[in-house]
Amino acid sequence: MTTVPELPDILSPEFAIDPYGAYRVLRERAPVYWHEGTQSFVLSRYADVARAFRDPVFTTANYDWQLEPVHGRTILQLSGREHAVRRALVAPAFRGSELRERFLPVIERNARTLIDGFRRTGQVELVGEFSTHYPVNVIVDMLGLNQADHARFHRWYTAIIAFLGNLSRDPEVAAAGERTRVEFAEYMLPIIGRRRSELGEDLLSTLCRAEVDGTRMSDEDIKAFCSLLLTAGGETTDKAISAIIANLLAHPEQYAAVRQDRSLITRAFAETLRYTPPVHMIMRQPAEDVAFPGGTIPAGSTVTCLIGAANRDGERYRAPDSFDIFRDDLETATAFSAAADHLAFALGRHFCVGALLAETEVEVGVNQLLDAMPDMRLAHGFRPIEQGVFTRGPAELRLEFSPAQGRPV
Ligand code: HEM
Numbered sequence: 174m175t176t177v178p179e180l181p182d183i184l185s186p187e188f189a190i191d192p193y194g195a196y197r198v199l200r201e202r203a204p205v206y207w208h209e210g211t212q213s214f215v216l217s218r219y220a221d222v223a224r225a226f227r228d229p230v231f232t233t234a235n236y237d238w239q240l241e242p243v244h245g246r247t248i249l250q251l252s253g254r255e256h257a258v259r260r261a262l263v264a265p266a267f268r269g270s271e272l273r274e275r276f277l278p279v280i281e282r283n284a285r286t287l288i289d290g291f292r293r294t295g296q297v298e299l300v301g302e303f304s305t306h307y308p309v310n311v312i313v314d315m316l317g318l319n320q321a322d323h324a325r326f327h328r329w330y331t332a333i334i335a336f337l338g339n340l341s342r343d344p345e346v347a348a349a350g351e352r353t354r355v356e357f358a359e360y361m362l363p364i365i366g367r368r369r370s371e372l373g374e375d376l377l378s379t380l381c382r383a384e385v386d387g388t389r390m391s392d393e394d395i396k397a398f399c400s401l402l403l404t405a406g407g408e409t410t411d412k413a414i415s416a417i418i419a420n421l422l423a424h425p426e427q428y429a430a431v432r433q434d435r436s437l438i439t440r441a442f443a444e445t446l447r448y449t450p451p452v453h454m455i456m457r458q459p460a461e462d463v464a465f466p467g468g469t470i471p472a473g474s475t476v477t478c479l480i481g482a483a484n485r486d487g488e489r490y491r492a493p494d495s496f497d498i499f500r501d502d503l504e505t506a507t508a509f510s511a512a513a514d515h516l517a518f519a520l521g522r523h524f525c526v527g528a529l530l531a532e533t534e535v536e537v538g539v540n541q542l543l544d545a546m547p548d549m550r551l552a553h554g555f556r557p558i559e560q561g562v563f564t565r566g567p568a569e570l571r572l573e574f575s576p577a578q579g580r581p582v
Pocket of ligand 1: 233248260312402410413450451452455517518519522523525527528530531
């Protein structure tokens with residue numbers, strides 16, 4: 174076990190600017206590292222992080238303090254049958270025919286509406302004008318909530334993500350997260366009450382109808398589920414879309430290949446998830462002592478799994494710090510399933526239930542962006558900067574393009 178003081182500090186400003194060099198040092202010199210600031214053991218190697226996601230000895234009890242104070246109790250904390258039954262309530266909407274037939278038109282419409290707002294202007298700040306709105310609008314529509322309240326949803330999920338990533342325990346961030354729980358409950362509980370008497374085809378009605386082991390989900394349970402879906406589906410896909418565009422624009426020959434052959438968008442997305450995952454850290458709590466090659470982690474301690482470091486492990490990927498959509502050591506066909514060989518969606522029982530929805534949103538979004546601005550390029554003098562330690566993505570993405578080339582709506 175390593176406690177050497179000169180090891181990188183994952184709470185330092187230098188780490189926030191560029192975590193990738195620190196990830197390399199941790200993988201090589203301190204694969205199991207006690208980090209004082211977060212009071213957690215940090216794992217950075219691919220094999221160790223994959224094991225922590227797959228092995229049920231690593232419980233998700235950390236969400237009792239990391240998320241329950243803002244969401245209420247959600248499937249992230251559950252295990253066994255209770256977890257499987259509740260997850261099965263929403264899973265069908267996020268895959269297969271329900272996703273394609275019921276929700277694809279919702280996804281396409283939401284992308285088009287936002288792109289129509291800037292396609293004739295010749296310039297756009299993609300994060301602020303597109304990617305922060307698009308996935309949350311999709312999930313709001315899927316739940317049958319009111320898009321006019323978008324600004325509130327956005328404020329709420331931003332506060333919840335900040336609470337989740339509040340590694341330095343900033344009291345203001347904690348207070349904003351707790352305010353969100355109160356405000357979200359005041360907003361959602363009356364809607365859930367009304368929806369129960371006017372059931373429709375939306376996802377909220379599905380949750381209202383659902384019975385778990387013969388018992389209806391309580392209003393509180395449903396509210397917590399919606400809060401999780403807005404956060405998990407909003408912040409992550411938001412970062413993924415701006416990251417795939419930033420990565421392609423930084424690699425013009427790969428961007429040209431994707432423009433020529435749109436079927437490559439899926440490969441580019443899988444590689445984006447590996448190279449610049451939207452979620453860089455996920456925590457776990459082992460129920461028993463667990464021995465790793467780099468040291469033993471005692472039962473009950475908190476473990477920080479560095480997805481961003483594991484996805485760039487040279488033991489797993491050739492030239493791990495290169496963005497290469499044609500790499501042969503990342504399987505695209507399984508990249509959005511629990512058999513994925515990158516760790517951006519975690520692995521095992523809690524593997525992201527929205528992975529295929531995210532893939533569909535990115536494919537539709539990138540296709541429509543390429544249609545509207547095929548010659549998009551970074552605005553003159555602009556260089557994207559990544560932001561965030563827990564979740565991470567471009568802070569801004571200023572683009573220029575020829576408005577005349579946007580096809581008529
Ligand atoms: C690129 C986009 C996305 C990324 C990178 C991502 C990442 C993740 C990760 C890492 C987990 C595992 C958490 C853990 O094991 O502790 C997770 C779980 C989850 N995600 Fe996603 N996610 C994305 C999109 C979505 C979308 C669009 C939705 C749905 C609206 C969604 C809903 C969920 C839910 C409900 C869980 C909990 C699953 C469970 O506990 O069984 N995610 N996601």
